[in-house]
Amino acid sequence: MPIVIKNGRVIDPASQTDRVADVLIVDGRIAGVAPNLASPKAEIFDATGMIVAPGFIDMHVHLREPGFEHAETIESGSRAAAAGGFTSVCCMPNTKPVNDSAMVTSYIVERARRLGVVNVFPIGAITKGSGGEELSAIGAMKAAGAVAISDDGLPVMNARVMRRAMEFARSYDLPVIQHCEDLNLSAGGDMHEGAQSVRWGLRGIPAASEDVMVARDLVLAQLTGARYHVAHISTRNAVAMVDYARRGGLAVTCEATPHHFALSDDRMAAYDSNYKMKPPLRSVCDRGAVVDGIAAGTVSAIATDHAPHPGSEKMQEFERCPFGIIGLETAIALALEELVAPGRITLNRMVELFTTGPDAVVRLGRGTLSPGAPGDVTVFSTEVSWTYDVNESHSRSRNSPFHGRTFRGGPVATVVNGEFVWRRDGA
Amino acid sequence: MHAGLLGIEEMDRAEIETILARAKDFQPIQSQSLKKLDTLRGKMIVNLFYEASTRTRTSFEIAAKRLGADAVSITASGSSVSKGESLVDTLNTLAAMRPDAIVMRHAASGAPHFLARHLPAPIINAGDGTHEHPTQALLDARTILDRRPALEGLRVAIIGDIAHSRVARSNVHLLAKFGVEIVLCGPASLLPVELAQLAPGVHLTTDIREAIREADVIMMLRVQLERQHEASFPASEYFRFYGLQLEHLDLAKPDAIVMHPGPINRGRELSSEVADFQRSVILNQVENGIAVRMAVLERVIG
Numbered sequence: 001m002p003i004v005i006k007n008g009r010v011i012d013p014a015s016q017t018d019r020v021a022d023v024l025i026v027d028g029r030i031a032g033v034a035p036n037l038a039s040p041k042a043e044i045f046d047a048t049g050m051i052v053a054p055g056f057i058d059m060h061v062h063l064r065e066p067g068f069e070h071a072e073t074i075e076s077g078s079r080a081a082a083a084g085g086f087t088s089v090c091c092m093p094n095t096k097p098v099n100d101s102a103m104v105t106s107y108i109v110e111r112a113r114r115l116g117v118v119n120v121f122p123i124g125a126i127t128k129g130s131g132g133e134e135l136s137a138i139g140a141m142k143a144a145g146a147v148a149i150s151d152d153g154l155p156v157m158n159a160r161v162m163r164r165a166m167e168f169a170r171s172y173d174l175p176v177i178q179h180c181e182d183l184n185l186s187a188g189g190d191m192h193e194g195a196q197s198v199r200w201g202l203r204g205i206p207a208a209s210e211d212v213m214v215a216r217d218l219v220l221a222q223l224t225g226a227r228y229h230v231a232h233i234s235t236r237n238a239v240a241m242v243d244y245a246r247r248g249g250l251a252v253t254c255e256a257t258p259h260h261f262a263l264s265d266d267r268m269a270a271y272d273s274n275y276k277m278k279p280p281l282r283s284v285c286d287r288g289a290v291v292d293g294i295a296a297g298t299v300s301a302i303a304t305d306h307a308p309h310p311g312s313e314k315m316q317e318f319e320r321c322p323f324g325i326i327g328l329e330t331a332i333a334l335a336l337e338e339l340v341a342p343g344r345i346t347l348n349r350m351v352e353l354f355t356t357g358p359d360a361v362v363r364l365g366r367g368t369l370s371p372g373a374p375g376d377v378t379v380f381s382t383e384v385s386w387t388y389d390v391n392e393s394h395s396r397s398r399n400s401p402f403h404g405r406t407f408r409g410g411p412v413a414t415v416v417n418g419e420f421v422w423r424r425d426g427a
Numbered sequence: 428m429h430a431g432l433l434g435i436e437e438m439d440r441a442e443i444e445t446i447l448a449r450a451k452d453f454q455p456i457q458s459q460s461l462k463k464l465d466t467l468r469g470k471m472i473v474n475l476f477y478e479a480s481t482r483t484r485t486s487f488e489i490a491a492k493r494l495g496a497d498a499v500s501i502t503a504s505g506s507s508v509s510k511g512e513s514l515v516d517t518l519n520t521l522a523a524m525r526p527d528a529i530v531m532r533h534a535a536s537g538a539p540h541f542l543a544r545h546l547p548a549p550i551i552n553a554g555d556g557t558h559e560h561p562t563q564a565l566l567d568a569r570t571i572l573d574r575r576p577a578l579e580g581l582r583v584a585i586i587g588d589i590a591h592s593r594v595a596r597s598n599v600h601l602l603a604k605f606g607v608e609i610v611l612c613g614p615a616s617l618l619p620v621e622l623a624q625l626a627p628g629v630h631l632t633t634d635i636r637e638a639i640r641e642a643d644v645i646m647m648l649r650v651q652l653e654r655q656h657e658a659s660f661p662a663s664e665y666f667r668f669y670g671l672q673l674e675h676l677d678l679a680k681p682d683a684i685v686m687h688p689g690p691i692n693r694g695r696e697l698s699s700e701v702a703d704f705q706r707s708v709i710l711n712q713v714e715n716g717i718a719v720r721m722a723v724l725e726r727v728i729g
Contacts, residue, residue, distance in 0.1 A: 201536035201558030271537030317535035
């Protein structure tokens with residue numbers, strides 16, 4: 001059935017649209033954006049007072065399937081994505097088995113086609129088993145649907161292997177996404193190295209562990225000409241180096257997570273593993289630099305690094321708990337509260353960070369409301385007041401530091417390929 | 428004091444003073460022939476030690492018994508703790524036995540704080556990782572006060588592996604609340620600069636002579652370079668640069684005392700002569716450990 005989303009403020013950075021209009025979706029594709037659109041038998045959604053944007057893309061999530069279905073599945077994770085206003089997600093390869101072959105890539109694509117609530121695009125591993133040594137079948141994975149390569153969760157420590165990976169990725173026109181962490185510098189660390197880690201007697205992960213790896217990789221990106229993307233950027237130096245590389249004309253991009261622009265180590269609850277992730281929550285100064293990088297355009301995308309872990313794994317001594325938090329359902333609200341409301345970025349810029357920004361990296365051919373584009377639409381409100389109850393999450397996991405927080409603004413409805421897949425209660 | 432005793436950082440000065448005064452009351456009992464009171468008769472205390480510790484565990488056991496309480500000690504080896512049972516499961520099992528308090532030593536910083544959020548029984552931290560060891564700081568303060576009228580205005584040097592020392596952290600928090608001038612000293616790799624922000628009145632130096640100069644109290648820490656995760660300092664030359672030797676004591680105040688939480692490594696962090704030095708109060712610390720822990724147990728349970 002056709003859909004008309006009426007009277008919303010349509011923001012589509014790709015076509016430089018920002019006006020009150022209707023959006024018509026027919027046969028799963030955008031049919032038009034104009035005032036007073038009508039279609040017989042169309043389902044009408046009144047978006048008066050709301051923002052209507054191209055479907056949001058989260059280019060960094062962990063769906064845990066195959067292998068860790070007790071933490072998340074393609075179905076549950078994509079349902080959480082829909083409830084967070086995302087219409088497309090890119091899933092990292094650290095599954096079991098690792099997505100380092102066309103077979104695993106195809107499995108994920110097929111599972112997502114049958115059970116996915118939103119569009120799911122796999123990211124292939126850079127090295128076999130993400131072991132950091134032997135390159136995986138990059139071309140075959142691309143043919144099977146992989147949109148990027150990364151060993152996320154682990155960095156490629158060997159510079160020679162990284163160089164070769166970048167060379168291959170360039171020839172296949174795939175971006176290389178790096179989790180930037182020098183493992184020798186971060187070894188044993190549980191949180192950002194700083195006054196707070198010293199106070200709590202927890203081993204630190206220095207900002208330098210990220211900086212050193214970003215610096216090395218930027219040199220390699222220059223050497224190889226590869227498209228290179230820094231995942232979850234978190235330090236002042238890393239932001240400065242990416243900015244420098246971009247000014248120098250390198251094909252370098254980076255993403256920031258909501259928790260890294262919303263929180264810093266001084267805001268952690270003591271020994272609460274819902275604040276434990278990699279990279280760790282950094283200093284106030286680093287957080288400020290990430291926000292500045294978002295405002296200045298150095299950061300291209302907001303990505304959640306949605307990382308589900310079951311309660312049993314998070315109910316341990318802090319140092320034994322795994323790294324990562326879920327984030328799909330709180331991302332839009334955090335961007336609105338932490339970036340838009342204080343005036344650091346405009347709504348237009350926020351929409352870019354969730355649409356054209358990530359799409360320029362992973363090139364899904366989405367993130368726009370141009371006629372003929374896939375019918376993915378995110379409707380959100382800057383006014384709706386709601387409280388995040390993680391126990392009501394669509395994710396199978398409950399590890400979020402934002403449980404209980406009341407937000408102003410958030411997603412209202414999500415349309416994927418021309419169908420409503422989620423609506424806020426009462427919308 | 429609320430439910431238990433997790434750290435010195437959260438305590439206010441008045442609470443600390445109350446415990447130290449009560450510990451003084453308990454001091455004479457240690458030398459009486461009949462040492463047992465019945466203040467905590469019928470109360471049950473579980474000593475849960477996930478990390479080897481003869482001194483602290485024994486000290487808590489004796490303190491509990493002198494107050495008339497029943498004390499059960501569980502150590503990591505020989506219990507389900509070593510069979511891979513999770514911390515939460517072990518503690519749930521213990522909680523079902525309804526102890527009046529749990530005394531806990533654990534190698535992970537924050538482990539008692541984690542449990543305190545999930546268990547009804549009050550938890551007394553007997554040392555958590557590299558975070559805090561509150562009863563050690565209390566007994567150190569008691570020992571200093573046995574020889575000085577007040578803590579205010581003293582200069583205290585703490586020397587050794589500060590980065591990994593829960594004793595240092597608890598002492599810094601306690602002494603800072605009394606306006607003590609605190610000098611932390613050790614090799615740069617074991618002396619993160621952020622320590623200066625731990626509390627007011629904290630200074631850092633890598634020079635042992637500077638640390639000791641005009642000190643009223645010299646606290647030496649046990650150094651276990653071989654147990655660290657990385658080579659932070661060459662063990663072979665540690666004593667040469669950071670070991671306390673008799674000639675150093677000339678730099679301190681004439682009546683300066685030397686302290687050590689034990690067990691000492693002669694020839695590693697202090698010379699044998701210093702360990703046996705007349706103004707070394709290491710054994711007084713051990714004795715005060717029992718009195719202070721009696722005061723803490725009484726306050727938490729009584």
